[in-house]
Amino acid sequence: MLRYDLRTKRFLGAFVPAGSGGLVAPIGMEFGPDGNLYVASSGTNAVLRYDGHTGAFIDQFVPPGTAGINSPHAINFGGPHSNLYVISTGNNQMVEFDRVTGAFVRVVAQGVADGPSGERGTTFTPRPTFQVHAYPLIDLASHGKHHFAPVLVGHRVQDFSDPSPRVKLLSIVSSDPNVDIHSAVRGATLGEADFEFELDFANTTGAEQHYTITYIASNRHHLTKIATAEVKVPASH
DSSP, rough: OEEETTTTEEEEEESTTTTTOOOEEEEEEEEEESSSSSEETTTTTTEEETTTTTTOOOEEOOOGGGGGGGSSEEEETTTTTTTTEEEEEEGGGEEETTTTOOEEEEEEEEOOTTTTSOOOOOOOOOOOEEEEEEESOOOOGOOOOOOEEEEEEEEEEEEEOOSSOOEEEEEEEEOOOOOOHHHHHOOTTTTTOOOOEEEEOOOSSSOOEEEEEEEEEEOOOOEEEEEEEEEEOOOOO
C-alpha cells in the first residue's frame, strides 16, 4: 500500500510494506470504525488489519477461508451496525462479519442463476463519515496511583447530505471483566454528544488494559455510522 500527499501528490513511501502480515494480491481496502486500515488479501482469502497511523500489521481480522470466503475483491463497513461486508468473488457471495471481533455474522447475498456473478465491488448509500480518538488529559506516567482522570474525545464527522448530523455516545466498556463500569466512569451521559468525562485508571492487574468508547452518528436520512476509540490503562506502579 503506497501513500501520497493529497495536496502535492508527492510519494511518501510504502504505508504497508509488500507482504506485511502475509498480504498477497490486495484488492480492496477501507479504514474501519476504529480508524485502522483493513485490506482484502485475495491471494490468501483473508482480511488483514493494519494500524491506521503507522501501517504496522495488527492481525488477521478475518482469517483465511473464514465462512468460505474465496478471493475477496472488495470490502466495506456499513449497514445498521457498521459491520464489515466482504465480496467473495470466488464463490459469488457477500459475507458479513462483526465490526469489533471479526466473527462471521451471515451470508448476505448468494450467487444463483439470477444473482451476483463475478462481482468485484460494493458500496453503501452515503452516510456520515465519522472518526473519534480519545486520550486522558493528565500524564498517567507521572500519576501512576491517580485513579480518576479526565478524558477528552476528539472527533471528526462529515456528511455532504446533512450539515449537522446527530452524534451520541453509545457505550463505554472495559477490557477487564472485573471492572464495575458504573463506578469506573464519571460524568458520561449515554445518548448525548458527550466528549469529555472521567475514567478510573487504577489498574493493579500487572498488564495493560483499555476502555472502548463507542459513538454513533446519524443523519436526517436515518443513515448511521459507528466509530470507536480505545483509551489505554497502563498497569499501576
